[in-house]
Amino acid sequence: MADTASKNATGNFYEDFEIGQRIVHATPRTVTEGDIALYTGLYGSRFAATSAETYARDLGYPRMPVDALLAFHLVFGKSVPDISLNAVANLGYAGGRFGVPLYPGDTVSTTSEVIGLKPNSSGKNGNVYVRSIGVNQDGETVVEYVRWVMVNRRAATDEIGEAQIPDLPGAVAAEHLVVPVDRLSYDDRMVELSGSPYLWGDYEVGEKIDHVDGMTIEESDHMLATRLYQNTAKVHFNQFAQKDSRIGRRLVYGGHIISLARALSFNGLANAFTIAAINAGSHCNPTFAGDTIHAWSEVLERIQMPGRDDVGALRLRTVATKDLPCGEFPYTATEGEKAGKYLPNVVLDLDYTVLMPR
Amino acid sequence: MADTASKNATGNFYEDFEIGQRIVHATPRTVTEGDIALYTGLYGSRFAATSAETYARDLGYPRMPVDALLAFHLVFGKSVPDISLNAVANLGYAGGRFGVPLYPGDTVSTTSEVIGLKPNSSGKNGNVYVRSIGVNQDGETVVEYVRWVMVNRRAATDEIGEAQIPDLPGAVAAEHLVVPVDRLSYDDRMVELSGSPYLWGDYEVGEKIDHVDGMTIEESDHMLATRLYQNTAKVHFNQFAQKDSRIGRRLVYGGHIISLARALSFNGLANAFTIAAINAGSHCNPTFAGDTIHAWSEVLERIQMPGRDDVGALRLRTVATKDLPCGEFPYTATEGEKAGKYLPNVVLDLDYTVLMPR
Amino acid sequence: MADTASKNATGNFYEDFEIGQRIVHATPRTVTEGDIALYTGLYGSRFAATSAETYARDLGYPRMPVDALLAFHLVFGKSVPDISLNAVANLGYAGGRFGVPLYPGDTVSTTSEVIGLKPNSSGKNGNVYVRSIGVNQDGETVVEYVRWVMVNRRAATDEIGEAQIPDLPGAVAAEHLVVPVDRLSYDDRMVELSGSPYLWGDYEVGEKIDHVDGMTIEESDHMLATRLYQNTAKVHFNQFAQKDSRIGRRLVYGGHIISLARALSFNGLANAFTIAAINAGSHCNPTFAGDTIHAWSEVLERIQMPGRDDVGALRLRTVATKDLPCGEFPYTATEGEKAGKYLPNVVLDLDYTVLMPR
Structure with missing residues (x-):
């Protein structure tokens, strides 16, 4: 045997x-369209280009991505x-x-x-x-x-060996960003349907936006999502094992928080029709079922896309919190011995680049 | 800035x-078909015309609606x-x-x-x-x-201004109901597959039907549904905010209860293949996760559709309750100072019109 | 009336x-594809033939089943x-x-x-x-x-009448198993993408495999699944009624456990691309929300498929447990007055036959 x-x-x-x-x-x-429906059900995302076939085609996609x-x-x-x-x-x-x-x-x-x-x-x-x-x-x-x-x-070993640390890429440069549409079409009707009148030119570097809404996470929600992605990390699924861990609970997949933050960011960034880059990201603190996620964003950079007057890019920092509304843009501690460290309720610090019509 | x-x-x-x-x-x-699958998963609806492509086509639809x-x-x-x-x-x-x-x-x-x-x-x-x-x-x-x-x-203001109350429409009249199929086909095999032998002519005005089954609501269920509809009302999603509300909990979207009641109504109204009108509706009391929904219906009117001998309409009242089976058709209080008011466990009073083969 | x-x-x-x-x-x-997406979200199954259109076609299916x-x-x-x-x-x-x-x-x-x-x-x-x-x-x-x-x-009656017990079929014989693909294609790249190098010839009768991973069940998960299947058994859905039952809780549909066990079995049986037979099955003990499911399998039989050198069958016993990891292959009590009876944490004993490339 x-x-x-x-x-x-x-x-x-x-x-x-x-x-x-x-x-x-x-x-x-x-x-498939099944995954899209489930994704909508899990996050309630409202960006028009990934919600309506008609809108995506009008924008310039061959069909809805x-x-x-x-x-x-x-x-x-x-x-x-x-x-x-x-x-x-x-x-x-x-x-x-x-x-x-x-x-x-x-x-x-x-x-x-x-x-x-x-x-x-x-x-x-x-x-x-x-x-x-x-x-x-x-x-x-x-x-x-x-x-x-x-x-x-x-x-465990005493001979730990040598470190070989790679050069980590910085923010993705404008010339490496891919615009998935040859020529963006955009008119008044599309602005109306997008949910916001603000386009690329309306955002300024340093501007901060509170995305206002909050979403509470249930165990079923994050597990349904994480299984949909066929992500098998044990910590998300096995309460029998997790009850003996230091934390005693199932951990929410960090990507679930990224998607929640992106969906919440619609309220203030509705014309950011897609993400072109994830420059850097950190899951600052763990998230558990029962936590309510809020988010805010800061415009880090306004990027001209080479040779394009139809579309621009915004480099953003989106910060998500648990059980803490974001009207005061919570981020790191500003004083004391924890100065510069993430506040305990900050769960995501994402530096990424979105595309927006001009 | x-x-x-x-x-x-x-x-x-x-x-x-x-x-x-x-x-x-x-x-x-x-x-998409993804939304249909999720809708089935959320309510377990069993009406054949919205469950099977074959049945919908046999009934006369160009394809399954x-x-x-x-x-x-x-x-x-x-x-x-x-x-x-x-x-x-x-x-x-x-x-x-x-x-x-x-x-x-x-x-x-x-x-x-x-x-x-x-x-x-x-x-x-x-x-x-x-x-x-x-x-x-x-x-x-x-x-x-x-x-x-x-x-x-x-x-708040002292100058409240004048009321301009519109004439509210009454029940939608027969001539304004749309039958989405030119000519309904219906035979014994379709009756068998529908789940009930009772057709339009078998129902009588005043008849009451207990839909028997009950369905318990979880937080994940109603939030998944409500996000799928891209409904953003805060009270359904944000426990952090709701904990300080008078009620202390997330409220279930009223439409979720309508869909549950309709799915439960299959047991007694299986041939009501679609809804043609919502004449009036009231969410009588709030619903929360943990509540078990039951429903009963009363036939308010049996409507001849002009020029059609293949299909008729039934105007129904469907009442949904929480944590109260409907064998005794609970509705309003019949005596005391609350006479005429909805009973506290009644959560939905829906006056609507369905179509049924004759 | x-x-x-x-x-x-x-x-x-x-x-x-x-x-x-x-x-x-x-x-x-x-x-539809919507059902497939929801099924993936509910169980996280990773078998390539039911996950990727490309893989299913390469294997020999006309399209993904x-x-x-x-x-x-x-x-x-x-x-x-x-x-x-x-x-x-x-x-x-x-x-x-x-x-x-x-x-x-x-x-x-x-x-x-x-x-x-x-x-x-x-x-x-x-x-x-x-x-x-x-x-x-x-x-x-x-x-x-x-x-x-x-x-x-x-x-209840005193005249109980006579028993008419049918001859129950034994395990489905090789000649009655259906291979849904005329000629299985299989190459190194497909082995790589399948998640395991082990094919039919690598398994031996008597071999036991601990599937390692565990999955905790929530009320929303099993109800969403069971409604998707339009299964109306009351015990799965109605907490108001169940609270007065002997057990006081909603029961998880036994088929939900079968699907969880099959999804967990990927870790050890990744090339078992489909199920050809369910020879026998028993839901040994009830399962409730909050239980964490683990599973293990034993190879009962290695079946040559008549006239086929591309594919073989494995008859398996897959056992699922609640709140009990399967490293020691828990099954029946081996001594005492309960000898031969299922252990209390064993919830499924499934005898079934899978197909695997040779």
């Missing part, structure tokens, strides 16, 4: 990774069993860049390359840096990004 | 409305940010009339006209009456209805 | 069944109002055999034949054996199976 434990996968440990290693992740995924973040979550989810099943923490994102839109009927699959390794001095774990790429059935890049996670070692 | 609060929408207040004002609501919405109430919720949801974001209460519906069916792939959008204003003597708020119309991508009317809501004033 | 209670259905009682009786169940159901268990639940759900609305317990399954796959757009309907009746000596209830068949719009068999349930009598 075979070794009874041999055929299940228990994920990679720190020792299993090496620089240059390329991993083909399992389970390609066809995205899937929300960029749904594409991101599907790509990300595939990488979990190989990269972060034994992760202690998801430390950050950088250099996220969206390529061709994903359309209903498209199939996305993901590969990752290990680009950095940083053993921690404890000898118990280390940081793994990967560049993941999601492509459609024609091999076109849908989204690529770098992320790094702290991964447990299979066994 | 711009005024930081300027770009978010905080909804209209009583002072912002005027008679004749026409509002184009944001975010057109394409309805979307449930009339799903169409209603999508149309209604769009009006919330402009009409009822600052509403104290959703007071009533009248004159709701369904036109062309909505089919998967259709895009619905909504406009409203202000048809009445009634300032309340407190000077703190007033009733706003609107006629909302949802149309498909070809401009055909999917559903139109009047509703009135009590909306807060931006600031 | 008509009898007010007459038009609702209260389900069949033991006295209502007779051998040879054939029942056409109501509400045919068109399955619906998960066999989703087809099973839709077929099963239709039989509930007629067969098991008044059931005391769902006792078992046998001879379940999958035929043509169900594809998005197909419409499934169900008929049942009563094949056995066994009155219980109490005179209060009896076991009803039915063979149910689900067919698509072309009349092709999608799945057929025998199940038996204990059904209440309308009234």
Whole structure:
């Protein structure tokens, strides 16, 4: 009889990774109108270009695309069993860049390359840096990004080895942003239907917007979402195991908070019809069922798109909080020994770039 | 730097409305098979014409339509940010009339006209009456209805102004009901598949039907539904804010109860293949997660459709309750000082008209 | 005025069944991409053949089929109002055999034949054996199976009558298993994308696999699933009624556990691309919201498919537990007075047959 434990996968440990290693992740995924409906049900997103076929076509898309973040979550989810099943923490994102839109009927699959390794001095774990790429059935890049996670070692060691930390990309530059529409059409009727009169030229660097609304998370909501993305990280699903953890509860997938914050940001950024880049991101504090998410945004940069007078980009910081309305734009502590550290109710600090009609 | 609060929408207040004002609501919405699946998952509706492509075609539809109430919720949801974001209460519906069916792939959008204003003597708020119309991508009317809501004033006033109360339509008359199928086909096999042998001629005015089954509501259920409809009313989603309200809890969207009652009504009204009119409706008491909904119906009128011997209409009263089975048809108090008032467990009193094969 | 209670259905009682009786169940159901998305969201299943259009076609399907268990639940759900609305317990399954796959757009309907009746000596209830068949719009068999349930009598009796117990089919034999693909294509890239290198030849009889992961069930999850299947059994939905039951809670639909166990079994059986038979099954103990499901499997038989060198079958026992990880393969008590009885945390014992590339 075979070794009874041999055929299940228990994920990679720190020792299993090496620089240059390329991993083909399992389970390609066809995205459909069903996923779009469920995504709408989970977040209530109201951006017109991902809500109405007519509006998307009028804007210049060949047909209605899937929300960029749904594409991101599907790509990300595939990488979990190989990269972060034994992760202690998801430390950050950088250099996220969206390529061709994903359309209903498209199939996305993901590969990752290990680009950095940083053993921690404890000898118990280390940081793994990967560049993941999601492509459609024609091999076109849908989204690529770098992320790094702290991964447990299979066994603690005294010989921790050398760190190989990659150069992390900064904010995605204007010339690398992809505008998925050749020529944006935009008229008064479309402004009316978008939910806001404010276009690219109306936003100023430094401007802050309170997105006002709040959304309470239930266990069923975040688990339904995270299973939809075929993300298998145990901490989101297994209360029997989590009850013995330090925190005692299931953790909400960080991407769920990103999608909630984006949906809330409609109230103030309704014409930001898609996301072109995720420059950097941090899940500052954990989120649990029962928490109510609010969000606010700051305009970091107003980017002219080379050769385009129809569309511009806004680099934004969107901050999400739990159980704390955002009228005063909560972010980091300004004094005391925690000065510069995220406030305890701040759960997301996302630096990303959206596209908006001019 | 711009005024930081300027770009978010905080909804209209009583002072912002005027008679004749026409509002184009944001975010057109394409309805898909994904919405249909989620709607089935949320309510478990079993009416064959909105469950099976084959049955719908056999009945005479060109293809399977979307449930009339799903169409209603999508149309209604769009009006919330402009009409009822600052509403104290959703007071009533009248004159709701369904036109062309909505089919998967259709895009619905909504406009409203202000048809009445009634300032309340407190000077703190007033009733706003609107006629909302949802149309498909070809401009055909999917559903139109009047509703009135009590909306807060931006600031209390002593000069409350004059009331302009519109003539509210009564029950939609037979000649204004739309039968969405030119000629209904119906045979023994279809009766068998419908789940009930009772057709239009089998129902009598005054007849009451206990729909027997009960359905318990969870927070995730009503929030998933209400987000699917892109309805943004804060009271349904934000427990952090609601905990300080008089009631301390999130309120269930009234339309969720209408859909539950309609799904429960299958047990006794299985051949009522679609809704043609919502004559009047009242959310008598609030509903919360944890409540179990039951329903019963009374036949108010049996309507001959002009020039049609294939189909008839039934005007019904469907009453939904919370935590109270309906074997004794609970409705209003019959004695004491509350005589004529709704019983505290009655949550919905809906006067509507369904179509049924003859 | 008509009898007010007459038009609702209260389900069949033991006295209502007779051998040879054939029942056409109501509400045919068109399955769509929306159902697939919701199914993925409910279970997080990662089998590539039911996740990606490209993979399904490469494997040899004309297009991506619906998960066999989703087809099973839709077929099963239709039989509930007629067969098991008044059931005391769902006792078992046998001879379940999958035929043509169900594809998005197909419409499934169900008929049942009563094949056995066994009155219980109490005179209060009896076991009803039915063979149910689900067919698509072309009349092709999608799945057929025998199940038996204990059904209440309308009234207790002293004349209990004679038992007519059918010969229950054993495990479905190799020659009756349907392989839904004429010729399976399989290459290294597909192995990589499947999530596991282990194919049919790598499994041995007697081998046990711990599927490692656990999934906690919420009330919303199982109700959303069970409504999606239009299964109307009251015990799953009505907390108001259940609070007065012996157990005091809503029961999770047994099929929900089957689907969870199958999704968990991906971790160890990733190449089991579809289910060909359900040989026998037992819901050993009830499951409730809050329970965390784990699963393990044992290979019972390795079946050569006649005339096929591209595909083989594995007969498996998959056991699911609540709040008990499966590293030690929990099953029945091995000693004491409960020897041979299921352990209290074992909730499912499923004997079924999967197909796997060779």
